[in-house]
Amino acid sequence: MGKGTLLYAQSGGVTAVINATAGAVIQAARARKVKVLAARNGILGALREDLVDTSKESAAAIRALAHTPGGAFGSCRYKLKSLEQDAAKYARVLEVIKAHDVRWFLYNGGNDSADTALKLSQLAAASGYPLTCVGVPKTVDNDLVVTDCCPGFGSAAKYTAVSVAEAALDVEAMADTSTKVFVYEVMGRHAGWLAAAAGLAGQGKDAAPHIILFPEVAYDEAAFLAKVKTTVARVGHCVVVVSEGIRHADGRFVADAGGGKDAFGHSQLGGVGPLLAATVKDKLGLKVHWTVPDYLQRSARHLASKTDLAHAQAVGKAAVEYALKGLNGVMPAIVRLADKPYRWKVAPAPLSDIANHEKKMPKGFIDASGFGITPACRRYLEPLVRGEAPPPYGPDGLPKYVRLKLSAVPKKLPAFAG
Amino acid sequence: MGKGTLLYAQSGGVTAVINATAGAVIQAARARKVKVLAARNGILGALREDLVDTSKESAAAIRALAHTPGGAFGSCRYKLKSLEQDAAKYARVLEVIKAHDVRWFLYNGGNDSADTALKLSQLAAASGYPLTCVGVPKTVDNDLVVTDCCPGFGSAAKYTAVSVAEAALDVEAMADTSTKVFVYEVMGRHAGWLAAAAGLAGQGKDAAPHIILFPEVAYDEAAFLAKVKTTVARVGHCVVVVSEGIRHADGRFVADAGGGKDAFGHSQLGGVGPLLAATVKDKLGLKVHWTVPDYLQRSARHLASKTDLAHAQAVGKAAVEYALKGLNGVMPAIVRLADKPYRWKVAPAPLSDIANHEKKMPKGFIDASGFGITPACRRYLEPLVRGEAPPPYGPDGLPKYVRLKLSAVPKKLPAFAG
Numbered sequence: 036m037g038k039g040t041l042l043y044a045q046s047g048g049v050t051a052v053i054n055a056t057a058g059a060v061i062q063a064a065r066a067r068k069v070k071v072l073a074a075r076n077g078i079l080g081a082l083r084e085d086l087v088d089t090s091k092e093s094a095a096a097i098r099a100l101a102h103t104p105g106g107a108f109g110s111c112r113y114k115l116k117s118l119e120q121d122a123a124k125y126a127r128v129l130e131v132i133k134a135h136d137v138r139w140f141l142y143n144g145g146n147d148s149a150d151t152a153l154k155l156s157q158l159a160a161a162s163g164y165p166l167t168c169v170g171v172p173k174t175v176d177n178d179l180v181v182t183d184c185c186p187g188f189g190s191a192a193k194y195t196a197v198s199v200a201e202a203a204l205d206v207e208a209m210a211d212t213s214t215k216v217f218v219y220e221v222m223g224r225h226a227g228w229l230a231a232a233a234g235l236a237g238q239g240k241d242a243a244p245h246i247i248l249f250p251e252v253a254y255d256e257a258a259f260l261a262k263v264k265t266t267v268a269r270v271g272h273c274v275v276v277v278s279e280g281i282r283h284a285d286g287r288f289v290a291d292a293g294g295g296k297d298a299f300g301h302s303q304l305g306g307v308g309p310l311l312a313a314t315v316k317d318k319l320g321l322k323v324h325w326t327v328p329d330y331l332q333r334s335a336r337h338l339a340s341k342t343d344l345a346h347a348q349a350v351g352k353a354a355v356e357y358a359l360k361g362l363n364g365v366m367p368a369i370v371r372l373a374d375k376p377y378r379w380k381v382a383p384a385p386l387s388d389i390a391n392h393e394k395k396m397p398k399g400f401i402d403a404s405g406f407g408i409t410p411a412c413r414r415y416l417e418p419l420v421r422g423e424a425p426p427p428y429g430p431d432g433l434p435k436y437v438r439l440k441l442s443a444v445p446k447k448l449p450a451f452a453g
Numbered sequence: 454m455g456k457g458t459l460l461y462a463q464s465g466g467v468t469a470v471i472n473a474t475a476g477a478v479i480q481a482a483r484a485r486k487v488k489v490l491a492a493r494n495g496i497l498g499a500l501r502e503d504l505v506d507t508s509k510e511s512a513a514a515i516r517a518l519a520h521t522p523g524g525a526f527g528s529c530r531y532k533l534k535s536l537e538q539d540a541a542k543y544a545r546v547l548e549v550i551k552a553h554d555v556r557w558f559l560y561n562g563g564n565d566s567a568d569t570a571l572k573l574s575q576l577a578a579a580s581g582y583p584l585t586c587v588g589v590p591k592t593v594d595n596d597l598v599v600t601d602c603c604p605g606f607g608s609a610a611k612y613t614a615v616s617v618a619e620a621a622l623d624v625e626a627m628a629d630t631s632t633k634v635f636v637y638e639v640m641g642r643h644a645g646w647l648a649a650a651a652g653l654a655g656q657g658k659d660a661a662p663h664i665i666l667f668p669e670v671a672y673d674e675a676a677f678l679a680k681v682k683t684t685v686a687r688v689g690h691c692v693v694v695v696s697e698g699i700r701h702a703d704g705r706f707v708a709d710a711g712g713g714k715d716a717f718g719h720s721q722l723g724g725v726g727p728l729l730a731a732t733v734k735d736k737l738g739l740k741v742h743w744t745v746p747d748y749l750q751r752s753a754r755h756l757a758s759k760t761d762l763a764h765a766q767a768v769g770k771a772a773v774e775y776a777l778k779g780l781n782g783v784m785p786a787i788v789r790l791a792d793k794p795y796r797w798k799v800a801p802a803p804l805s806d807i808a809n810h811e812k813k814m815p816k817g818f819i820d821a822s823g824f825g826i827t828p829a830c831r832r833y834l835e836p837l838v839r840g841e842a843p844p845p846y847g848p849d850g851l852p853k854y855v856r857l858k859l860s861a862v863p864k865k866l867p868a869f870a871g
Contacts, residue, residue, distance in 0.1 A: 105622025
């Protein structure tokens with residue numbers, strides 16, 4: 036095998052620690068004297084031959100990726116279809132890969148990216164080009180199968196648990212004369228992992244959050260309002276955590292009612308959080324506040340989980356090792372060895388088992404009321420939010436997040452006309 | 454003067470560091486062998502004779518108040534009117550104060566609380582009862598006059614600047630194929646201090662936040678949209694920070710359009726953030742995300758400013774010193790001695806100068822475009838967000854926030870019938 040280069044790209048929604056994975060990939064490759072190119076904006080960078088030469092970045096800058104949120108090379112929401120439907124695009128990506136002597140391709144993303152990496156490995160094999168493709172897990176949604184958890188989730192989970200705990204103290208202090216119900220909307224269109232993480236904020240019957248609404252449980256307005264009412268009567272206030280993806284029994288997203296158009300045809304970009312808040316106000320006459328942290332929950336590197344950071348770096352390092360060993364079409368998965376004390380390792384898993392699948396919360400993680408988490412869920416989640424890994428701060432009081440040079444690799448091919 | 458006790462109470466919206474002030478008050482009083490009672494839920498606790506004996510709390514618990522957000526004794530949104538209008542209530546508060554041998558009353562709040570403390574001191578003096586009343590500043594809104602800044606603001610400002618910086622990295626990474634415009638709504642109904650703090654997130658022409666909408670500047674939709682459009686064209690994305698209190702040129706709150714009822718009479722609890730997001734989507738056709746952190750911004754003790762924490766503790770300690778010296782009707786104000794290196798001290802200021810006034814941003818803090826902050830504003834804000842003071846974390850990955858015993862003081866009076 037010739038010298039060859041390694042191509043790395045980031046895909047899908049970014050996380051607080053995806054750059055930590057990138058940093059670990061580059062460090063591991065540098066240690067093996069392997070050159071790393073990065074595609075800008077995920078697979079689009081490969082299509083456009085928009086590549087970055089990471090060898091132009093200093094060792095200090097690469098180290099700083101470990102504490103910098105966002106996606107340093109740019110990410111994308113762009114999914115290639117089947118090899119047949121998007122034949123020209125796959126062929127183009129392979130052409131760019133060949134032109135830059137890429138022998139190893141690492142795609143850092145969720146299950147769509149696993150699918151892309153798998154297809155590309157199949158195409159390369161069919162065309163006789165020696166390319167090893169490795170998927171690298173990442174998603175705050177924690178919905179990849181096979182792996183015990185996904186890098187990015189632990190930090191978003193920690194952010195959620197801490198923010199709910201803090202806001203709950205605020206609401207409790209104000210409830211006598213002001214806000215009685217607080218609604219916190221978390222990400223998770225299909226799986227309630229982040230909603231469940233909010234459950235870490237408190238233990239015991241009357242500890243916040245008092246109500247968690249999971250996408251796995253059909254939304255029942257009457258049952259929800261009854262629970263709010265009794266909680267306020269007993270505790271004095273009520274903290275509600277709602278997943279953006281909750282649905283009615285018939286499958287319709289609850290949020291869609293608030294996300295339509297008003298009578299004038301103007302967009303109503305309310306999420307499910309403000310919608311439930313309005314319901315509580317109208318039906319129960321209680322003073323309510325709500326929050327939608329949105330991107331803050333997946334970019335809050337300042338509150339990253341140390342465990343999550345370790346996972347993110349470990350899968351980056353392992354991905355390079357697998358690639359250089361020629362383990363094609365795999366992903367480094369996190370394997371849990373023990374809950375308490377928490378022990379884990381990384382092991383290769385076939386991309387074909389992961390691509391296009393989605394892991395929901397196990398039934399045993401939601402309690403009988405449907406509004407809370409079980410001890411088994413807590414046992415699973417707790418190690419993932421454990422430990423702090425704050426970024427360094429500057430004299431201006433802000434974290435010292437790095438901005439890379441992103442030095443462009445000269446193009447060798449004509450522009451893609453696809 | 455007899456032995457006497459000191460009564461402390463918290464008022465208005467809580468902050469990340471108001472409990473640090475409470476802890477400093479109790480520690481300073483304990484050092485002088487003065488007993489401290491706390492009223493539950495602010496002045497309401499005095500009206501209801503609902504008092505807590507802080508001597509039942511351990512030294513460790515009182516120390517832990519320094520890193521615990523919320524309001525440990527409960528706060529209130531409840532303003533006493535004039536001495537004439539609320540004569541019976543003031544008389545009752547004085548009766549409770551006398552019954553518990555209270556000689557010093559410390560009210561920790563904003564300008565309403567300063568007003569209450571001032572009126573109570575006047576009433577006591579008129580009735581010949583020796584009571585020293587001291588206001589203790591607190592508000593994330595930073596809108597108290599005389600004092601250079603308000604404890605609570607620096608931490609909310611740091612939270613805002615860091616969160617905007619982090620979310621901006623997220624948006625930048627996604628902008629090529631996804632979100633192009635991000636709208637971040639901050640608190641500040643009348644003054645743009647927290648909106649201005651977002652400006653600390655970036656420096657330079659194209660650094661986020663690209664647009665700040667202040668309550669001090671009339672909202673001009675056409676100018677706003679034009680600026681969003683040119684920013685996206687030049688930078689690729691646009692981060693907008695909007696104060697909840699922005700108004701149209703005629704004085705109407707912009708948020709009111711989104712906070713009304715829909716065609717069915719249901720409440721629309723959208724803030725100005727989602728409203729502007731919808732405007733950008735409809736008028737410019739750009740993909741947009743928005744966040745409303747709401748209470749998170751004022752309860753995020755995990756991201757407190759070390760400077761702010763020092764201020765909060767200093768005003769608590771000074772308030773006790775002033776009270777015991779008999780400095781009646783004053784508030785410890787923070788006096789800035791120098792910007793760089795930042796130096797400050799605490800000095801007493803008359804409550805009569807502070808009560809019912811509101812400090813807006815100086816004209817010189819908003820740049821000529823109306824969408825950004827000036828170097829003078831940055832010079833003012835930067836020291837206030839400087840330094841980190843993280844809470845201790847437990848093995849469960851969550852901050853170790855304290856919950857007090859709140860041991861009730863036996864009532865001596867019949868219930869208040871007012």
